[in-house]
Amino acid sequence: MDVEVLARIQFALTIMFHYIYPPLSIGLSLLLVIIEGLYLKTKNPLYKETAKFWTKVFALTFAIGVATGIVMEFEFGTNWATYSKYVGDVFGSALAAEGVFAFFLESGFLALLLFGWDRVSPRLHYFSTVMVCLGAHFSAIWIVVANSWMQTPAGYQIVGEGLKAKAQIIDFWAMVFNPSSVDRLLHVTLGAWLAGAFLMISVASYYLLKKEHVDFAKISLKVSLWVASITLCLQLISGDSSARGVAKNQPAKLAAIEGIYETQKGASLSFFGIPNSKTKRIDYELSIPKVLSYLIGYDFNIEVQGLDQIPEKDWPNVSVVFQTYHLMIVMWALMVVASCLAIFNWWRGTLFEKKWVLRYLVLSVLFPQIANQAGWVTAEMGRYPWIVQDLLRISDGLSKSVTAQQVLGSIILFTIVYSMLFVLFIYLLHQKFKQGPVDVEHLTPYHQQLVAIEEATHEYQPR
Amino acid sequence: MNINLDNLQLIWFVVVILLLAGYSILDGFDLGVGMLHLFSKKDVERRMMLNSIGPVWDGNEVWLVTAGGALFAGFPIAYATFCSSFYVPIMILLSGLIFRAVAIEFRSKRPMAWWRWTWDLLFSLASLIIAFALGIGIGNLIRGIPLDANQEFIGDFSSLIDVYSLSIGVMTVALFLMHGAIYILMKTEGELHDKMRHWVNPAIILFIMCYAITTVATLIYQPHMAEAIRERPLFFLVALVNMLAIANIPREIQRQRDDLAFASSCCNIFSLLTIYAIGTFPNLIRANNDPQNLSITIYNGSSSAMTLEILLLIALIGIPLVLSYTFTIYWIFHGKVRLESTSY
Numbered sequence: 162m163d164v165e166v167l168a169r170i171q172f173a174l175t176i177m178f179h180y181i182y183p184p185l186s187i188g189l190s191l192l193l194v195i196i197e198g199l200y201l202k203t204k205n206p207l208y209k210e211t212a213k214f215w216t217k218v219f220a221l222t223f224a225i226g227v228a229t230g231i232v233m234e235f236e237f238g239t240n241w242a243t244y245s246k247y248v249g250d251v252f253g254s255a256l257a258a259e260g261v262f263a264f265f266l267e268s269g270f271l272a273l274l275l276f277g278w279d280r281v282s283p284r285l286h287y288f289s290t291v292m293v294c295l296g297a298h299f300s301a302i303w304i305v306v307a308n309s310w311m312q313t314p315a316g317y318q319i320v321g322e323g324l325k326a327k328a329q330i331i332d333f334w335a336m337v338f339n340p341s342s343v344d345r346l347l348h349v350t351l352g353a354w355l356a357g358a359f360l361m362i363s364v365a366s367y368y369l370l371k372k373e374h375v376d377f378a379k380i381s382l383k384v385s386l387w388v389a390s391i392t393l394c395l396q397l398i399s400g401d402s403s404a405r406g407v408a409k410n411q412p413a414k415l416a417a418i419e420g421i422y423e424t425q426k427g428a429s430l431s432f433f434g435i436p437n438s439k440t441k442r443i444d445y446e447l448s449i450p451k452v453l454s455y456l457i458g459y460d461f462n463i464e465v466q467g468l469d470q471i472p473e474k475d476w477p478n479v480s481v482v483f484q485t486y487h488l489m490i491v492m493w494a495l496m497v498v499a500s501c502l503a504i505f506n507w508w509r510g511t512l513f514e515k516k517w518v519l520r521y522l523v524l525s526v527l528f529p530q531i532a533n534q535a536g537w538v539t540a541e542m543g544r545y546p547w548i549v550q551d552l553l554r555i556s557d558g559l560s561k562s563v564t565a566q567q568v569l570g571s572i573i574l575f576t577i578v579y580s581m582l583f584v585l586f587i588y589l590l591h592q593k594f595k596q597g598p599v600d601v602e603h604l605t606p607y608h609q610q611l612v613a614i615e616e617a618t619h620e621y622q623p624r
Numbered sequence: 625m626n627i628n629l630d631n632l633q634l635i636w637f638v639v640v641i642l643l644l645a646g647y648s649i650l651d652g653f654d655l656g657v658g659m660l661h662l663f664s665k666k667d668v669e670r671r672m673m674l675n676s677i678g679p680v681w682d683g684n685e686v687w688l689v690t691a692g693g694a695l696f697a698g699f700p701i702a703y704a705t706f707c708s709s710f711y712v713p714i715m716i717l718l719s720g721l722i723f724r725a726v727a728i729e730f731r732s733k734r735p736m737a738w739w740r741w742t743w744d745l746l747f748s749l750a751s752l753i754i755a756f757a758l759g760i761g762i763g764n765l766i767r768g769i770p771l772d773a774n775q776e777f778i779g780d781f782s783s784l785i786d787v788y789s790l791s792i793g794v795m796t797v798a799l800f801l802m803h804g805a806i807y808i809l810m811k812t813e814g815e816l817h818d819k820m821r822h823w824v825n826p827a828i829i830l831f832i833m834c835y836a837i838t839t840v841a842t843l844i845y846q847p848h849m850a851e852a853i854r855e856r857p858l859f860f861l862v863a864l865v866n867m868l869a870i871a872n873i874p875r876e877i878q879r880q881r882d883d884l885a886f887a888s889s890c891c892n893i894f895s896l897l898t899i900y901a902i903g904t905f906p907n908l909i910r911a912n913n914d915p916q917n918l919s920i921t922i923y924n925g926s927s928s929a930m931t932l933e934i935l936l937l938i939a940l941i942g943i944p945l946v947l948s949y950t951f952t953i954y955w956i957f958h959g960k961v962r963l964e965s966t967s968y
Binding site for chain 2: 224240562
């Protein structure tokens, strides 16, 4: 395989694995702010216990998020050196801002969040929680701004030619508020909230199903269900607005998303189908006529640009973009079903008895994760063949001095390390959930016991 | 702001070096503690060491992330060429960083002895590898790598490995080992503290030996480093400060003033980085096949004046904030480490 394919595989692998974690920490950080806020307001110790438990889960997701995130930062340079030179002037300032404003804030106050429960006042602790939450959100802002610039470049000029060509910033705020950044930032943030909220919903439902830690579970479920329900409504609005932005700014991507091969008026909105790029039509299509046109321009007869506007060699992989996009929507629908079922049954007072609903809620943790991944695949593969839309091709962004063996070697390395990490993450999370929140208090004597035993024997005896 | 491009480039170079120095001073002791971790066989002592860096190591690592971001933003050409030419060492460094992070996070999560031993081993090895890889990187930047007219790397992995860069790698390991030992000395009390007092002297001796060897090697094999200082004699002061700081470390240890010994060690690291910066200036990546024409300098490898101005503004707003809460957090967790319910 050539360097281009390998480098793309590697980027996909490392970014998709990385992207399991930051949405969880962003979402959980918001929920922690709410739960700890409720504790400060009501002084109910159950809220504190809940916050403490979720802080530990947050720390686990944060640690892996940071570890896998550093890989991303350097991968731009290792595998995509020409791209880095091309975009450095623009992309770099967003990345530097992320380091200075977001990461320091997040990691600094995380120390107080994790280790400060007994050292600082509850108010200062709450302040740290809010700062960690802010930091987590800031990091989303800058990286999404940078990525959005790659989708819809603005505020730049091109200087130099050939290998020396690069984008140069001429208007910082135009770069930051490029046509897609606000839409995409909201969409990504809401997706992250859903990831955090549904993790909490899932774990709480697991306890309710097992009838363990019921009080804790009810608190977690109440807060996360609120957040999830509101976010799901907002996500509908945000998704609609994002899609309209794509139609306007990246028509080729929209054509791939909806499988529009021919430019047409009154395009239909498809729910299901298998795009067939040979016959240039959607097989087994299930769609409503004219609705796509309406959604894009509030007019049933507006013209929608098809793939026929661009040369066929520059087409994105229509099957993948089409299917991942629709998968994301299906996941959203499944989440809506989950939260409606939960709210309805809770209101009726039957939620805690209805095992099948609780089981469905336990499973629901996967929906936002799949939706987030699928959505990003749509966004990134829909930009093909461009690494920076209409400016730089993916094939032109590679490192000139890197060989296929090097990339292949590092893919193998990351595959091994990440598989191991993932198994351990699930294992530790499972142990944490099995142990439950009540043991948060029991953990103290346990840790102290361990210390006491070892101090008594003065000998650590490995088996 | 009306600063001309040359000055902006110089300022941003200083910022990158400061970030690197901040990283080496702060994460340096984390790495040292990591390398020393296995020397103690008792779980409770290992936990003491781990928790002495517990609340801060994560924030310390951010200095490296930000230094990388600052290099990318201010000197994209240097960043791109650096990362793509140091492909293998960077992959090794990254796996080291991943393993260290998860080892710290995972180790105390399960009580089984084998579980803890495995993560302890990985924690220690990862710290060693990170320190060594960083040293090799710096060594190669001093020595230079072969570049072509497009500022692309034209060597292979073997052109990154030579005795000089390996010796800088070993010196970096010794430097952080000493720095970490002094840090533990400062942060602990009781049995571990007494034990560390015995370990710290060999660590200092090891570093001074490495320091002497690499200094001589640099003077002989990398004359451009000495030349840069000879051209600006004022910079001899930095070398002098460096040597005084090193000499002061055993003196303060002898007097049991561990905080001052630690301050000297920080000063040592800072002046070493300063010497590196002066010696390599204005090169970011020296082309050892044709240093005059092919090197990537702060002038031919930088972003535009506008970006550098924006970056400067970001730094001026951000860095005071960063420093203020970094100090606050170190102050809250100051004093001898104790194991609590929230500890690792």
